[in-house]
Amino acid sequence: MNLLQNIPLSVLDLAMVPQDKTPKDAFGHSVSLAQHTEKLGFNRYWLAEHHNMEGVASTATVVLIAHIASQTQTLRVGSGGIMLPNHAPLIVAEQFGTLATLFPGRIDMGLGRAPGTDQLTANALRRDMAAVMDFEGNVKELQQFLSAENKTSAVRAIPGEGLDIPIWILGSSTDSAYIAASLGLPYAFASHFAPAQLFDAIAIYRKNFRPSAQLQVPYVMPCVNVIAADSDAEAAKLATSFKKLFLGILTGKRQKLGPPVNPDENFMDPLEEAALQQMIRFSFVGGPEKVAMELQRFLDVTGADELMVTSPVYDHAARLRSYELLKGLQQKK
Structure with missing residues (x-):
């Protein structure tokens, strides 16, 4: 079977700033690429969160997701990913609730637990080290804010509550595979820069997967x-x-x-x-x-269900x- 002819293809973009260019140029290139890949029939377009890197302009990831979604019509747009320890789950729920309200049926939420930067910058982001250790707990808290059942809680995410926003777990090691499997969520692996544990992570994810309301069978999307x-x-x-x-x-x-x-x-x-x-x-x-x-x-x-591609x-x-x-x-x- 020719898997390449049948597999959904998607895009990862870091809004790279080439030499002799500016972040504004990078944003223009991102819009151009999103519109181009949308016409070609690509499935989704994700933007990564990184900080303190001169050559990467996707720092305000949610803002850039909104911009790309506003310049496209059918492409799913999302985060690859939001580094959850950098943000309060309530804020993420509200931000993605806003995106999903503005662009219904087109927003993905990919979540990672790395800082997306160096330790000094992570401290400047007011990052709570405990949040890294309890990544799964923070994902569950975020899911609670997005659930319809949360309407009786004292703290609510408006907009966000009750909206169908697909959550993905991102990873570059086997730790993330266990979490994605336990929560019954789709799994995206960063094999474009961290290939060492790809096969082990996929095997662990598939073996330990527990069906959830969002996903009944394992779904793997490596990035290359x-x-x-x-x-x-x-x-x-x-x-x-x-x-x-x-x-x-x-x-x-x-x-x-x-x-x-x-x-x-x-x-x-x-x-x-x-x-x-x-x-x-x-x-x-x-x-x-x-x-x-x-x-x-x-x-x-790999038996991948979808392939995400970045082209630097x-x-x-x-x-x-x-x-x-x-x-x-x-x-x-």
Whole structure:
């Protein structure tokens, strides 16, 4: 069975600010990409919460979700994710209740327990360390605020109460798999930068899944990097931008997404590249045939129900083309 031709495809966007660009440029690119992928038939468009990163503009995630939803018509828009320990569950319930009221039937709530930043910035966010330890409890509190039964409580989320807002658990380790399974919620895994525990996490989630009012059977959506171009050589060159970006994360020398370079010019130390490959193991780079073959193999071994894709490409037109080529693979027989 050709899983690639049947699987729903979705988008993860960090509103990256490329070199020589501004956050305003990044927001314009996000709108353009959302509208482009909506026309192509992608399923959902998620925005990630990160802080104190010069090259990432998706800090006010809820505000950006509202902006993208207002510029699209049918695309599901959501968070990939809201880092719940940074926020009071009541505030999140009210914010997403507002979004779901403005854009009914189109809002997803993906929740993570990481800070989405460094420890110093986490402290500036007034983050409660206890909230990290009780992530499952905070999710349950949020669910209570969103439930119709909460109308008799002393503290209520208006709007939000009684609205059907799908909640997802996000993760990059096996800990999140147990929580998603226990709560009976769909599970999104950050294999685009944390691939090591993907297979263990999926197995744990499926084995321990308990049906809930929201979801009767397990539902897994891994996220991967895809850089597709008209040829393998072109894609390899485009990928040098994101390799340099991720290497900066590994070495602590963060930088904005820069222009591509010739991959044959030893642009990266071999030892650094070897370490990097562990981090970006699930990155699919190449022309349509190569990407199709490798993605099909990935879907075969994961049995994913949906695939979320992020494409860290410096040139915006090339980024749009990457998603276009990816979606085109589903039309090929």
